[in-house]
Amino acid sequence: MATILKSSPAGIETITVDDEEWAAQNQQPLDVLYDSKHQSINAERDRRLYPGPLPTSIATVDLRSARDESNLAHLRAVARERQTANDITPIHFRNADNVTQMLAPAQVITMTDEVLGYGQQIYATSWKLKDQLQAIYDDEQLTPAEKRTQLEAVVWPE
Known part of the structure; x- marks a missing residue:
């Protein structure tokens, strides 16, 4: 049971309601819940895109920000140019442990492909979760309570 103080022109009155009724009266609207879940999916996606040290089959890459991503894109472009020209001159790469490696x-290209693949997996998961949210929100056969329960259950896999 919950006790609620309600203000009215006649003064303040005390109302007692059961917990279920109180919860139903005080829930966010479904569109607000949908938007909140959508924003939390985006925030978690952004957090996962830059995990810090990211192991690949070649080296552990530091992926902390868009700047690291840009540096990797530059290295990838240099590697592709050299590969196209049949130039096998090694490329300097400083790994997550601050050790310089000389990479062919x-x-x-292999290392950056793996990092790019990691990012693509993160985006694919976020799209799948957003599609689930949309399908639940648009499902006219679900009651508002069922929609709420199902929307709340959409979470990132561990």
Whole structure:
């Protein structure tokens, strides 16, 4: 049971309601819940895109920000240019442990492909979760309570 103080022109009155009724009266509207879940999916996606040290088959890459991502894109472009020109001159790469490695262009391409693949997996998961939210929100056969329960259950996999 919950006790609620309600203000009215006649003064303040005390109303007693059961917990279920109180919860139903004080829930966010479904569109607000939908938007909140959508924003939390985006925030978690953004957090996961930059995990810090990211192991690949070639080296552990530091992926902390868009700047690291940009540096990797530059290394990838250099590696592709060298590979196209049949130039096997090694490329300097400083790994997450601050150790400089000399990598062949093909190794840089493999490493950056793996990092790119990691990001693509993160985006694919976020799209799947957003599609689930939309399908639940749009399902006219679900009651508002069922929609709420199902929307709240949409979470990132561990």
